Amino acid sequence: MTDPTAALVVVGNEVLSAKVQDENGPWAARRLRALGVRLVAVRVVADRVEDIAAAVREERQRASWVFTSGGVGPTHDDVTLAAVAAALGRPVVRLAALEAALRALHRRHHGEAELPEAALRMADVPEGSRLLGDPGYPTLAVENVFVLPGPPAFFRRQFDQVAPLLAGPPFRLAAVYLSVGEERFAAELAAVAAAHPEVEMGSYPRFDEGACYRVRVTVESRDAARVEAALGEFLRALPPGWVLRSEGP
C-alpha cells in the first residue's frame, strides 16, 4: 500500500509577526487528509532565502512532496523562487513561458503599459521548473517541490490543480469517548498501540468545563479491518462504565 506524504512550508514574515493568521496550513491539512496524503510537517518560516531553503531541503527528505506557500510576487521580500533553487542546488533562470504570461496579463489589465522590469523577477525560477495551473500567477513544479502563491484564494485554486494527482488510499478513523482521565487507561492504551504498530492511536484530553467527555481516543489506519481489531481490543480492555460511546471506522 502506498503512503504518499507531504510537507508544507509557509513563507510568512506576516504570519510570524502576527499581521495575519495563516489559513493555508489548516486548509491544506484538511484537504490532504481527505485525499489520503499524510501531512508530516508544517513550517512557517521568515522571508529569508536561508530559512526557506533549509526548510525545503529538510522537508523534502522527510516527505514525498513539499508545497511552498507565498513569497512569489514581484517585490524585494519575495524570495521563495531563489530559495527553492538554492535548496535544490539549481541555478535561477528566466522562464520564457512565465515571462510571456506575465506580460500578457499586464497588458490585459493596463493596456499598452509595459510591465516594469522589476516585476519580471517573478519569472526567474529554479532551472527545470515546469509551469502548472494558471499561468498568470506562478505555480511551479520542480523535482518534488510545488511552489504555490500565498493569497488563500490563489493557493487553494492552484493546490486543487495538483494535489489530487498525489492521492493515496483513504484513512479510516474510529474514535472512543471516555469519561475518565488519560492516566486511568494509559497502560491499556499503550499495550494495544504496541500490539498494533500499523495503527495510529491518539489520545486527546479535554479540560474545558463544557466538554461532555474527558478524553477522545482515535484509532486510525488505511485498513478498516486493522482499525476494527485495535478498536475492539481497546474497548475490551476497559471497564464498560468508562466508555461513553465509540464511532467508526
Next chain:
Amino acid sequence: MTDPTAALVVVGNEVLSAKVQDENGPWAARRLRALGVRLVAVRVVADRVEDIAAAVREERQRASWVFTSGGVGPTHDDVTLAAVAAALGRPVVRLAALEAALRALHRRHHGEAELPEAALRMADVPEGSRLLGDPGYPTLAVENVFVLPGPPAFFRRQFDQVAPLLAGPPFRLAAVYLSVGEERFAAELAAVAAAHPEVEMGSYPRFDEGACYRVRVTVESRDAARVEAALGEFLRALPPGWVLRSEGP
C-alpha cells in the same frame, strides 16, 4: 539593542491529520510580538521522537528560546520529554518534585486511589529540567527550551508565566495602503528597503473583490525614527495618487 527571538514547535499528529486546528501558534505569535520577541519559526511536527528532536535541535540554533507545545501527557503518544532530552543529549530522569505534584493532584481528585505507574512517565524529564508554573501540569525549562502543555487554556496560562521574562524593546510599525498593484512600485520599494537594511519592509497584496486597497506595505523596526525615515522616503518615491493612506509608527 537586544533582539530576543523565539521559535515554537507544536507537537501535533492531531493538527497534521486535521482533527483539530492549532490555536497555540497564532496565539503565541500575537503574544510574542506584543512582548517585543521576534518569532522566527513555527513548526508543526508529528508525535515522533525523531521529528520533535530534529525540530528542537534545529530551532534552538536559530532562536534564543524554543517553546514546545503538547505531547506531555501520560499516554504512549506523549513523547515530547524524551525528544527534548534527545535533542539536548541529556538522559531522562524521574523528577521527584513533579512526581510528588502529580501524586498529590491525583489524590485530590480521586481520594485514596494510587496514581497508575504509567501516568508517572509525565515525571520522566530531561536531566537538569526546572519545574515552572503550576506543578500539576508539566511546564519545564531546560537550557533554552520551554516545554509547555498542548491544551490551549493550559498553554496560554503557562506561557504567560515565562514569556514576559524574555521581553525586548517593542516593535514600531507603519503601513501604507496603495491603490495600485505591487509590480508598479516594486523597484521603488526595493530601493528603499536596500537603503534601510535595519528596517523590515513587507508588501501584502489583496486580491479579494471587497478590498478597499490593492497592497499594504509595512515598515517595521524597534526604532521609531528609522521607521519614519524609511516611510518618508518610500512615500516621496511614489506618485501621490497611488497612496490611499498611511499610518503609524
